[in-house]
Amino acid sequence: xxxxxxxxxxxxxRGDVVEVRLLIRHPMETGFRxxxxxxxxPQNVIKLVTCRYNGEEIxxxxxxxxxxxxxYLAFFTTANDSGELEVTWTDDTGVTETERTPVTVV
Amino acid sequence: xxxxxxxxxxxxSRSRRAFLTSFVGTLxxxxxxxxxxxxxxxxxxxxxxxxxxxxxxxxxxxxxxxPPIAESGNSVPLKVQVESPMTAADYVKSIHLFxxxxxxxxxxxxxxxxxxxxxxxxxxxxxxxxxxxVAVAVMSDGSSWAGTADVVVIAAACGVESKDT
Numbered sequence: 392x393x394x395x396x397x398x399x400x401x402x403x404x405r406g407d408v409v410e411v412r413l414l415i416r417h418p419m420e421t422g423f424r425x426x427x428x429x430x431x432x433p434q435n436v437i438k439l440v441t442c443r444y445n446g447e448e449i450x451x452x453x454x455x456x457x458x459x460x461x462x463y464l465a466f467f468t469t470a471n472d473s474g475e476l477e478v479t480w481t482d483d484t485g486v487t488e489t490e491r492t493p494v495t496v497v
Numbered sequence: 498x499x500x501x502x503x504x505x506x507x508x509x510s511r512s513r514r515a516f517l518t519s520f521v522g523t524l525x526x527x528x529x530x531x532x533x534x535x536x537x538x539x540x541x542x543x544x545x546x547x548x549x550x551x552x553x554x555x556x557x558x559x560x561x562x563x564p565p566i567a568e569s570g571n572s573v574p575l576k577v578q579v580e581s582p583m584t585a586a587d588y589v590k591s592i593h594l595f596x597x598x599x600x601x602x603x604x605x606x607x608x609x610x611x612x613x614x615x616x617x618x619x620x621x622x623x624x625x626x627x628x629x630x631v632a633v634a635v636m637s638d639g640s641s642w643a644g645t646a647d648v649v650v651i652a653a654a655c656g657v658e659s660k661d662t
Binding site for chain 2: 408409421423444447448449450451452453454455456457458459460462463464465466467468469471
């Protein structure tokens with residue numbers, strides 16, 4: 392079950408500024424809601440998203456409860472070499488997930 | 498004769514126009530000044546100072562795009578664009594998003610590098626009611642800039658207004 396999807400352009404030329412789009416399946420529970428018996432639902436949001444390109448950190452996001460459920464993030468990076476894009480996220484319950492996608496630069 | 502008569506009724510209307518222009522102008526000038534100096538909601542200023550390291554940024558260089566009217570506050574698309582060459586010497590270090598009325602005013606913080614190529618980020622946020630959203634960009638040289646956007650939210654996201662949704 393892939394909770395994290397990474398999307399990059401199919402064709403990338405060396406030196407291109409490319410858009411990286413992330414979609415993570417996560418409830419982003421705010422901690423302000425109550426269940427049907429009135430018990431508060433504990434907060435569970437993705438705290439940190441890091442994106443590495445061939446091991447080098449290119450983007451980091453600290454998210455809070457103000458980010459919508461199933462967070463969508465789009466940002467840019469310069470594609471220098473072929474290799475791998477790696478996205479790691481951690482939420483309040485300690486769940487960590489890493490997703491990788493190959494980058495091919497022509 | 499005719500020209501004199503024509504000129505006479507002209508005179509009071511011209512002075513009225515001049516008076517109105519200057520009067521409205523005097524009203525507007527302090528308003529504009531106040532707006533640019535205190536553009537941020539009061540509850541956000543300490544958070545903005547914390548993000549920038551003390552100073553209150555000027556509203557320039559940062560373009561924050563949000564829909565003027567959002568039907569639901571649960572998911573509002575947002576785009577921040579910062580004018581920057583994004584070179585090793587001059588790039589955007591971080592972008593901070595703040596909400597005026599959310600129970601937690603800090604929405605997100607993004608950290609970029611000189612490799613980013615373009616300082617532009619899109620995401621989707623929650624908004625608890627109609628309010629102003631502030632984006633603050635901190636540059637590599639320590640300077641900071643801000644952009645604001647006003648959004649009318651028809652149904653607020655879960656939070657203070659509606660606890661059940």
